[in-house]
Amino acid sequence: MKKQLLVAAIENGTVIDHIPSEKLFAVVNLLHLDQMTSAVTIGYNLESQELGKKSIIKMADKFFTDEELNQLAVICPNLTLCIIRDYEIAEKRTVTLPDELRGIVRCTNPKCITNNEPMHTHFHTIEGQRLRCHYCNTVISLDDVRLVEKA
Amino acid sequence: MRATIVYPSKKKYLWHAKIIMNLSDMEKRSLVTIADHSREKIEYLIQMAQEFEKHPNRHLLEGKVVATLFFEPSTRTRLSFETAANRLGARVIGFADPKVTSGTKGETLKDTIMMVSNYADIIVMRHYLEGAARYASEIAPVPIVNAGDGANQHPSQTMLDLYTIYQTQGTLDNLDIFLVGDLKYGRTVHSMLNAMYHFNPTFHFIAPEELAMPEMYKQFCRQHGIRYVEHTDFNADVISGADILYMTRVQRERFTDLMEYERVKDRYLLKLDMLSKARPNMKILHPLPRVNEIEYSIDDNPHAYYFEQARNGLYARQALLCDALGITLDEVRKDKSII
Known part of the structure; x- marks a missing residue:
């Protein structure tokens, strides 16, 4: 039987490939894909030589800002994205952790003001792939990051 | 013999002003953590405290209202701040017992701060949550002085x-x-x-x-x-x-x-x-x-x-209150309101 792509190619938009499957739904939440009106194809637990299981997201007619995409570095530091124009890969992008993250990551300190007041969290990126809470100074390793739950 | 503290040069001050230009005026006048202060600023505040040690009783803050909001009880710190304000001629409002506040009715910190900002020229606050003073300094239209936020800071x-x-x-x-x-x-x-x-x-x-x-x-x-x-x-x-x-x-x-x-x-x-x-x-x-x-x-x-x-807490807090209210060391030195 002939091998076929499980998800169709898109004319214009953004493709995020090689997402570790356990991170897929965090990426979906972070990019607010539930609020998109254009076609979104999500492939989950696909075979991957590199990752074992991988996931892929194809978003038609959707282009993100650098700021939006760099937020992904919090959950997938080595993610690669393809910007598609006219069925061709127009640009390949890697994500880089931004200096500041607002409203993305939850503070692990239960006594932090951000966990007790209706407000956005705010973190600064510091050495060693770690984040420091702008308010209570708690330092979190990227491995322990929990995202803010969207209402 | 005491060493001489060099008054911050104009050049250093301009540099300092430049890096905090992106903060709001109130945010930069607030005191949230000592880590925000340069060596020059610490020395400047020490010089101001020395002036208050010489003459603690003045009318320098006459007409000002200082709010002391203690969401967590702390008799020692509160008395020290209130004495500092009173000895400079300010009037003090506030609460020492969080049970009397609307926080117990579910009011947010933001609402309390915004409400008190309508009445006071400056807010001194102690809070049991870490980062509360930083947040207050970002939202308040008046300067905030952190009198302790949980286990975080006590500048x-x-x-x-x-x-x-x-x-x-x-x-x-x-x-x-x-x-x-x-x-x-x-x-x-x-x-x-x-x-x-x-x-x-x-x-x-x-x-x-x-x-x-x-x-x-x-x-x-x-x-x-x-x-x-x-x-x-x-x-x-x-x-x-x-x-x-x-x-x-x-x-x-x-x-x-x-x-x-x-x-x-x-x-x-x-x-x-x-x-x-x-x-x-x-x-x-x-x-x-x-x-x-x-x-x-x-x-x-x-x-x-x-x-x-x-006892030095009094002089240090007098300096912190004045600095947050925009009163300079030069003005303190030339002050004619000494009692």
């Missing part, structure tokens, strides 16, 4: 500690500072590291293993080239090299193993005979309250300085 305590060190040693530079007791949870000793790193200190950390200085603060020291030595013994020989002996209380509630507490609790008590080899300039400081960690017979010893240190 007015740090400022009075620095003032006391300067007052007793004549300088803040190149001192041997020995921190004793609870170095794990004690926010005063952590703030001390943040503030003193401008002044090339050598720290000695004296604590039981359970309450040793946390790794992140030792890392801070290494990153900023601050020398430190760790000790578990506490005796006359260990403290003989100290300029400042900063005592803290070993708190029973910090221990998970009470047997361990019983074993170490009396190892960090300062006794009179331990001062036999102390340097003549050495002063003993303590943020108070003390329980038994400094023997009472030491109170009359010339090395004891903790009660004077507490």
Whole structure:
């Protein structure tokens, strides 16, 4: 039987490939894909030589800002994205952790003001792939990051 | 003899102004953490506190209203701030008991701060949540002075500690500072590291293993080239090299193993005979309250300085209030309202 792509190619938009499957739904939440009106194809637990299981997201007619995409570095530091124009890969992008993250990551300190007041969290990126809470100074390793739950 | 503090040059001030230009005017006048202050700013505030030590009673803040919002009780700090405001002629409003506030009815901190901002020119706040003062400084249309936010920051305590060190040693530079007791949870000793790193200190950390200085603060020291030595013994020989002996209380509630507490609790008590080899300039400081960690017979010893240190809280807080309200050192020096 002939091998076929499980998800169709898109004319214009953004493709995020090689997402570790356990991170897929965090990426979906972070990019607010539930609020998109254009076609979104999500492939989950696909075979991957590199990752074992991988996931892929194809978003038609959707282009993100650098700021939006760099937020992904919090959950997938080595993610690669393809910007598609006219069925061709127009640009390949890697994500880089931004200096500041607002409203993305939850503070692990239960006594932090951000966990007790209706407000956005705010973190600064510091050495060693770690984040420091702008308010209570708690330092979190990227491995322990929990995202803010969207209402 | 006291060293001369050089008034910050115009050039340095412009540089300082430049890096805080992206903050709102109120945010930059607020005091959230001593770590926000440069060496020049710390020296500037010490000079201002010196003026208030000479003449604490003035009409400098006449017509101003200072709000003291204590969402967590703290009699000592509140009385010190309120005395500072009263001695400068300001009027004080606020609460000392959080049970009387609308917070108990579910009001957010933001709403309380916005409401009080309508009445007061400045808000002094203590809160049990960490980061509360930073958040308040971002939303309030008036300056915020942090009087303690949980286990996070207590900058007015740090400022009075620095003032006391300067007052007793004549300088803040190149001192041997020995921190004793609870170095794990004690926010005063952590703030001390943040503030003193401008002044090339050598720290000695004296604590039981359970309450040793946390790794992140030792890392801070290494990153900023601050020398430190760790000790578990506490005796006359260990403290003989100290300029400042900063005592803290070993708190029973910090221990998970009470047997361990019983074993170490009396190892960090300062006794009179331990001062036999102390340097003549050495002063003993303590943020108070003390329980038994400094023997009472030491109170009359010339090395004891903790009660004077507490009094300095008044002058340091007078300087912090004035600075946050936009009153300059020059204006304090030329002030004709001295009573």
